[in-house]
Amino acid sequence: MIKVLIVEDDPMVAEFNKRYLREMKGFSFAGIVHNVRDAKDFLAREQVNLILLDVYMPGANGLELLHFIREQKIAVDVILITAAADTEKVQTALRLGAVDYLVKPFEFERFNQALNQYKDKYVMFEKKQVLNQEDLDSRILPSEQRQSGGLIEALPKGLTSSTLQIILNVIKSKEGSLFSTDDIAESTYISRVSVRKYLKYLTQLGVLEESLTYGIGRPVYYYILKKDNLTKVSIYL
The missing domain is CATH 3.40.50.2300 (Response regulator)
Known part of the structure; x- marks a missing residue:
């Protein structure tokens, strides 16, 4: 601890x-x-x-x-x-x-x-006595920008890799079931507005599939993880 x-x-x-x-x-x-x-x-x-x-x-x-x-x-x-x-x-x-x-x-x-x-x-x-370049790049040096193939991969303004990782961990725990913005916000203690930004971004990347459900009250967006596309977000983590 x-x-x-x-x-x-x-x-x-x-x-x-x-x-x-x-x-x-x-x-x-x-x-x-x-x-x-x-x-x-x-x-x-x-x-x-x-x-x-x-x-x-x-x-x-x-x-x-x-x-x-x-x-x-x-x-x-x-x-x-x-x-x-x-x-x-x-x-x-x-x-x-x-x-x-x-x-x-x-x-x-x-x-x-x-x-x-x-x-x-x-x-x-x-855990480690000796650090290699991969350790430094992924865990020690600033993670909002990563270099891949000579190009800088950066998250959109207002998003951070650490929060993205927290949200992704919760999404993975859903094991392929549908979830909403509220579900992630309640599990992470992150505001709904912020969670919504990350879910929208993951949808744009193709990591999530979004659907709109109409019922009593306001429409609700639901998401499901597309596991095969997780590699598209790995460069930001």
Whole structure:
């Protein structure tokens, strides 16, 4: 299990992040602290794998804690969470090794994406002593763009490979049965609007077959997986 510490001065935001975290498989909640001083004390007592770190807090800010972590060579990863995303602070965070940067307010979908991307890398590092080029290209280096045959294969704007993978995993679990947008949204905790975009894209690729059913109330689109065409989406994952 990946142990996660939440460092957030706003109790309500901290509680929401805690609830989000508890929806995630493979993660365990280690604790909440509300300032940098308490975070340092916590890290001195307990080992965690990941910190969800707010930038703007009374006294020392999150970037100062990130500096401290790197100076002390503490083996922990950090996802920054902040209401502001000015270029200088983002660059500083990335240079200090932040693995992701979430801008408030964010939905569970983006939170889910950030933590699942982190989990994929964490699990791979735990299992492998030596990485090859394929490992780096598929799991470590940015996955929104892949090179295939000299051409860059990119997802449409607004879609990410990690969320696509989550949705595909649920679709595969349907084992060839019909499903709707609501079915996928309920299983993934991703908004219906976002799920609809991914299902439409998979339909365009020929990975899904779409049908419209009329009944009581609004018409409902249903989908079924065309397993033979899954290779058409593999370059994006």
